[in-house]
Amino acid sequence: MKVLFVAGGSGGVIFAITPLAQTLRNLGHEVFMAAPSNVMSTVAGGGIAPVPVTDKTMLDFMFSDRNGVAVQRPTDVHDRTIFNGRGMGRFAAASFAGLKPFTEHWKPDLVVGGALSFAAPLIAAHLGVPFVNHAIDMGEPRQIDLAATAELAPELESLGLRSMPEPDLFVDICPPSLRRADAPPAQLMRYIPANTQTPVEPWMHTAGERPRVLVTAGSRVTKEFDIDILRGLVDKVGGLDVELLIAVPPSAAEELGTLPDNVRMGWLPLDVVARTCSLLVHHTGGNTMLTGMANGVPQVLIPYLPYVVDYATRLTDYGAATMITPGDDTPENLARACEELLADPTYRTRAASVAAEMRGLPTPFAVAERLEKLVAER
Template identity: 55%
Template sequence: MRLLFISGGSAGAVFPLVPLAQAARNAGHEVLFGATENVMPLVSGAGLPGVPLTSKTMKDFMFVDHNGNQMGIPPDPHERNLFNGRGMARLAIGSLEGLIPLVETWRPDVIVGGKLSYAAPLVAGKYDLPYVRHALNLGEPPIIDLSAAAELSPLVERMGLVGLPDAEMFVDTCPPSVRRFDAGPAQFMRYVPFNTQRPVEPWMLSKGDRPRLFVSAGSRVTRDYEFDTVAQLVQKVSPMDVELLLAAPDDIVDALGPLPDNVRAGWLPLDVLVRTCDLLVHHAGGNTMLTGMVAGVPQLLIPQMPKQVGPAERLAEHGSAITLRGGEDTAEVIAESARALLEDGSYRERAAAMSEEIAGLPAPADVVGEIERRFAGRS
């Protein structure tokens, strides 16, 4: 079979799809991975053949409307979710220029699209191909889909479609115990952490006497985007008597200036380090959160975007995390919450239970087998 994976324009949109794409390729299927040109190094770094669908970046579509007008991020949480949906819809429209010729030339048998990659259902509907939708994290608010559908409605009508086609299979990496209450049927799949690697050093494999805290603000941090989040997290956490690991691009680390002696900083491989950590402190990004869940590590979550609040609160309700909302993340509260997560054994017990739940879900290779069973011979 030929499987065409379609992703967005960031590491957070690429990494969740990599394990299934690799499993499909390992099973002998032909795989192509389409995304924005700027993330092609991430795709090729995963050993997958990538096809750039547009030379523009995700930000080009998020912050510029159809008329070329610049837009800022709305402060209202509801409007922020609408903003995200519209931006991802414009990314889908911009990706069709490269995607349609690819589909017509390569003739895939199945389209696999990330949950916010709306170009996937568009081409699946246009060419009557099976469409598999793949989760990116623990679940986005449905309003994002509704906003994207409204933005895409003129194009959908021109393409002769009744609406955005529904997926014939939804691959969900969110464990059942922390899914949204209104989440629909799914083919569950075990989350397999994937991130950019660097050479492993001996200190990464074991920790010293002090608690090891891993701090991250996500993979999209730049000097213009969420830099203050990183700087403030370091300022608030570093005074604690811990070993602090700060995951950030090297240029961001340089911009932070001199760091305390108890801080190691740089582009750190979370999947390697996580099992040596006692606590993750981060912005509630999906890949970071799920990686911690796989390893059974308690988490202190400080959501930066409205869509991250729901997943963070569900994990806190599960008992394996503490979530701090806007304005609660003072240095004192962060230190108090971190101490609770480190000293109260119930958090680690619940985190271990979550790890066991994830380990019991079908592996990516099993899900490839289900795709074969459902869709082989359809095209």
């Protein structure tokens, strides 16, 4: 069986779909993963053959229209969601164009697309093969899908479609207790943390005497993008009497300057270090959040992007996290929240409950068997 995975343009959206791709490959299937050229090393780092479909980055599509005219990011929350959807639609249009010549020669039997990778349903419809939609976090706003569909009107018309093709199967990695009430029917799957690895050092898998707190703003941080968010988080948490881990790409680490002796900084394998942490403090990135959940770690969530507020609220309501809105993330409020979660065992108990529920879900192997059956029946 030939399986084409279609990913987005950042580590988080690639890591979420990599375990299923690895499983299918290990079962003997031929598996490729399509993504922008700038993340080929990230895809290859997961052991999957990478296929470049566009030389532009995902952010290039977010901040310029199809004619190359700059697009300003709006400040209104609703408009920001539409902005994101339109940008992802432009990214999908370019990816779809890049996938056509590739699939003329390598004809997949199945297309698996990460949520927001809207080129996946397009190329599946073009080829007439089954399409599987794979969640990349705890759920995206419906408005993003609608805005992307509007942006992709020319591509849909070329396929004789009036709306985005529905998936033959939806694979969800959100545990049942935290799914939205209106979530669609799904094949549930256990979330397996994945990330780019680095040589393991003893401290990574052995916690010290003080509580270990990990701070991150995600894998996309650069000198030009989101470094201010990470710097702010570090400054606000840095005064706590803890062992502080700062997860940041090496290229951006120097921007944080000299740090105290109780701080370790750099590209950290989150799947390795998370299980030794007492607390995660972050931007509510989907994979960071799910990795913390899978390891039973309480979390302080600051949802800097409007569309992540929904699932930050769900985990907070469950009792495994606390959420601080970006406007309220003062040093005092953030330190107070960290101290509360470190001191109150209820948060760790609830986080452990989530982790146990996730461990009980079907494995990627079980889901791979269902995909084999889907193709065989088709």
